[in-house]
Amino acid sequence: HEKTVFSQEARQIFQTVRHAREISLLERKDVVFRVDEEGNAYWLEYAGGGGKAHPLPQGLLIIGKDVVFFPKGNSTGGTIRIQNGRGQDNTIEIDPILGTPKFRRF
Numbered sequence: 001h002e003k004t005v006f007s008q009e010a011r012q013i014f015q016t017v018r019h020a021r022e023i024s025l026l027e028r029k030d031v032v033f034r035v036d037e038e039g040n041a042y043w044l045e046y047a048g049g050g051g052k053a054h055p056l057p058q059g060l061l062i063i064g065k066d067v068v069f070f071p072k073g074n075s076t077g078g079t080i081r082i083q084n085g086r087g088q089d090n091t092i093e094i095d096p097i098l099g100t101p102k103f104r105r106f
Helices: 002-027
Strands: 031-036 041-046 061-064 067-069 078-083 089-094 101-105
Touching: 002 031, 002 041, 002 067, 002 078, 002 089, 002 101, 031 061
Parallel strands: none
Antiparallel strands: 031 041, 031 067, 061 078, 078 089, 089 101
């Protein structure tokens, strides 16, 4: 069960990152994927919108810095890691030039 939750959560974060880029392109505005390591949560933030914080289930950790997506499709780039505390690690790498996320499982 824990493994399923871990995978689902990692996929959800990946989809949210992809969604951030899409919103930025469609609405022609900067969109920030916010990471709150202390609160163990993430959310999207942009002018005229943005969501509430999405906390990770107990036992999972999110590690990374905020990533800004720009209307031309590029981003500040970065790496977001999701850990389950048992040595498993899912990493989402965001390309600064293309703004596209890549999913890596460790």
